Amino acid sequence: MADTSASSPTRLPGPLSDRVAGVMALLPASAASWAVLVFTVGTTLAAGLQRHLYPTQGPQRLVELDLGEAFAIAAVLSLLLPRPHEPLTLTRGDRAVFGLCALSWFLPEPHAVYLGMTLAGAWLILRQPRPGPLRQVGQIWLALSLCELWSKLVFKMFYLVIEPVEVAVLAWVGRMVFPALQTEGVYLSIRPDWSVVMLEGCSAFHNLSLAALIWLCLLAMAGRRVDRGTLLALAASAGLVVAVNIARILAMLPSQDAYLYWHDGTGSVLVALAAVVASVGPMIVQIERAA
């Protein structure tokens, strides 16, 4: 890539400007690619900015959300970068849809900002003719907005239906470790004086949708198709993510100190890191093995 910048006629003298020119040469040359990039980054920026301005979110949640957005931006970049001399072709409809959907950046709620991205993503997937990179960009937009907006909405609405199922799985696994494990509704306990309640933040549901998004992004970045190997990697990620969450909640059961360590202390950071490794690891192994 350094060769491209060296041969560029608009090169400025000096090592730093060489570096800058080198980076610029990597960026997509066409305005269409830039528009796709600005739409992606703009949506995450409008949502992220509002999220950081509201003090109600915990640090762990923030890190996880930002991770999904970072992967999506990286994936969109990797779809645009390899074709500096083969610009994307946008239709008149594309331009109108992007412009209109960008208006959702002004919505005064960080999740609602993703409404526009859902619509634009659906448009790119459903429209005719279906070009390769733009269709993939549409898939990533749709997956990101599903992860950030729709899956949360569905989860909150069906919390009372989903949570007992999760508690049942947890109790089934947990009895292997703690034979005295008792459940009552969404309360779990192994001692009469201490119980843990499964609330919406405890669920592996969000982590699962994040794992699916990361899988799709890695698929796009590696230029791989959906096949048996990549699907197995997705299944492994999903299993690991659920396992990490179960282990975390079981670790909170013995005492209040254990709860504080795993819910708010160093333990919660370790869990977040483990969830990231579980989401990314299997796919990286799969991609490296194939290469």
Add this chain to the structure above:
Amino acid sequence: MSVSVPSPRADRILLAVLCLLLAEAVTAHVLGGPDDVARQAEPMPAPMPAVDLGGGASWPGRAGDRRALVLGGCPTPAVVEVVEPSPRGRDASLVAPDAGARVIYAYRGRLLSGRLATTALTAVHFVRRATAVLRRDGTRAWEELAVKVTLPGDCAAEPEVALYALRRDARAG
């Protein structure tokens, strides 16, 4: 269907429009942000939000307030609780009750009952919030509360009867 003709000029116009919109949105959120934060951080101002029970009655209180409600045909009184209408963070108030007990909600003048009452409550709340967001209507919809009535297992009262009793208590103060 649009015709796929490359038009670098139109693409550049789109890019410029997107950049302008982004700059505007960022400015709006950064300038609007501290206000919203202050509004959220401050405790609720003097007239406390009341839950509309319908029929001209409203139930005062903050999230977490509890009271007993005596109902005809119920040996043990029902529990009335002011709750936030969507599950959030560490708030356990929407968690399902003990086996046998039934839950009904009063929210924005509506009675929500049955097995999926909590799901219906969250759905109504999100529709309300979505409307407020699309109208750029401030954060009032966020502060709305609901009244949850837990009818014990040995209580045969109909949801409507519980709602009438609730309205009666609310009017009596």
